[in-house]
Amino acid sequence: MTTIGFIGLGIMGGPMAANLLAAGHTVLGHDTQQAAAERLVTAGGKYVDSVAAATAADVVITMLPDSPQVEEVVLGPGGVLEHAEPGLLLIDMSTIRPDTSVAVGAAAAARGVRALDAPVSGGEKGAIDGVLSIMVGGDVHAFDAARPVFEVLGKTIVHVGPSGAGQTVKAANQLVVGGIYALVAEAIVLLEASGVDPGPGLDVLAGGLAGSRILELKRKSMVARDFAPGFRIDLHHKDMGIALAAAREAGVALPMTGLTAQLIAAARAQGHGSLDHSALLKVLETVSGKAAS
Numbered sequence: 001m002t003t004i005g006f007i008g009l010g011i012m013g014g015p016m017a018a019n020l021l022a023a024g025h026t027v028l029g030h031d032t033q034q035a036a037a038e039r040l041v042t043a044g045g046k047y048v049d050s051v052a053a054a055t056a057a058d059v060v061i062t063m064l065p066d067s068p069q070v071e072e073v074v075l076g077p078g079g080v081l082e083h084a085e086p087g088l089l090l091i092d093m094s095t096i097r098p099d100t101s102v103a104v105g106a107a108a109a110a111r112g113v114r115a116l117d118a119p120v121s122g123g124e125k126g127a128i129d130g131v132l133s134i135m136v137g138g139d140v141h142a143f144d145a146a147r148p149v150f151e152v153l154g155k156t157i158v159h160v161g162p163s164g165a166g167q168t169v170k171a172a173n174q175l176v177v178g179g180i181y182a183l184v185a186e187a188i189v190l191l192e193a194s195g196v197d198p199g200p201g202l203d204v205l206a207g208g209l210a211g212s213r214i215l216e217l218k219r220k221s222m223v224a225r226d227f228a229p230g231f232r233i234d235l236h237h238k239d240m241g242i243a244l245a246a247a248r249e250a251g252v253a254l255p256m257t258g259l260t261a262q263l264i265a266a267a268r269a270q271g272h273g274s275l276d277h278s279a280l281l282k283v284l285e286t287v288s289g290k291a292a293s
């Protein structure tokens with residue numbers, strides 16, 4: 001079994017670390033929040049109070065909010081690369097900009113560290129159940145070395161290309177997820193405004209060609225207006241920015257993504273940033289003058 005440093009023990013990182021512990025690995029966890037540290041200790045992990053201490057491992061996983069945190073924790077003074085022994089396997093599972101992953105990959109290689117970008121899809125439930133989809137960019141031999149760790153955390157595990165490719169696939173994932181949420185929200189607005197019960201209405205959609213994991217997992221909570229996160233609007237706003245920046249970089253226009261990004265920005269501007277991304281429903285209700293008072 002492996003000693004794994006795990007940095008970023010939030011909604012996703014907490015249960016992922018717990019699964020690695022349950023699989024018999026030793027986990028040295030680090031986070032800036034006390035509650036996250038306590039959860040790790042309850043799950044049987046060892047909390048360490050610095051990035052340096054979490055780097056004294058065979059594998060280091062980062063599960064942080066965004067590019068600046070990954071840059072700070074990996075590239076910054078006192079960061080992972082400053083303390084890493086050559087041969088370390090560094091797996092960044094955060095959703096960040098592809099160009100940051102490329103920079104991390106290059107800086108890691110210069111230190112003899114093998115780096116992978118391995119963002120995930122599947123949400124908090126996927127993290128808890130160990131069934132995440134993991135899209136991996138980087139050297140294929142490093143991917144092979146990391147596979148036993150990935151198999152604890154996920155079910156669909158795919159090497160998608162060189163450094164940064166995992167993040168580009170994740171950007172594509174997020175624009176699809178955002179677009180589907182917006183359309184499910186519009187379906188609920190239409191059904192309710194027409195006097196049709198959205199519960200059975202969406203049950204039918206979920207079983208037909210319109211069916212999706214989002215309809216399967218979230219239709220009941222959306223109809224009930226339960227927007228406890230889950231995946232926060234703030235993080236999806238960040239991801240839409242990544243998708244649009246990647247589109248600009250690739251020289252393509254993504255009009256649906258642009259519209260979805262604006263709706264998510266509206267959710268944030270309306271003060272819903274800490275709600276689940278299914279709270280996009282609140283924006284679509286407001287657009288039609290149907291917002292709950």
Ligand code: NAD
Pocket residue numbers: 007008009010011012013030031032033036063064065066069072073093094095096120121122123124230231232235
């Ligand atoms: P989160 O905010 O719950 O967790 C991030 C954790 O990182 C927090 O506990 C925070 O304290 C910690 N942290 C921040 N800066 C730190 C630092 N400098 N040193 C140590 N710890 C630090 O976020 P999350 O929902 O777990 O998401 C993590 C990443 O996974 C994000 O990039 C997100 O986009 C992605 N993601 C989230 C979901 C989801 O459903 N929540 C799904 C797929 C991907």
